[in-house]
Amino acid sequence: MEGNIGDLGQYIGVGLTAIGMGGAAIGVGNVAGNFLAGALRNPSAAAGQTATLFIGMAFAEALGIFSFLVALLLMFAV
Template structure:
């Protein structure tokens, strides 16, 4: 295998692994938002006070 071909192959493998990582973080953000909505539906009066916590949780996910 030529060096240029191996370098191109490494780039594609790295991009694929990065996409897998993005999928994992997307599932984490969905989990955070879904749990917030479940809690907001249980107790709508407390939902307004938890919105800032939701955004902090999404930022860290």
């Protein structure tokens, strides 16, 4: 296995950004699960909270996209 320590650092950094993508997936699941729990408790209020659900999912998913962007920058821009 040939290469330098900089390549190794790149690959370790890209692997660590996978934690950010996994955290975003957990966040989206948490938002959806809490919405579902609230909608089952009070079905009449669920329609009013749907926009909040999508905003929360978008913010949580944005963190995963930023993490993916950092991974791509580490792999190909350096």
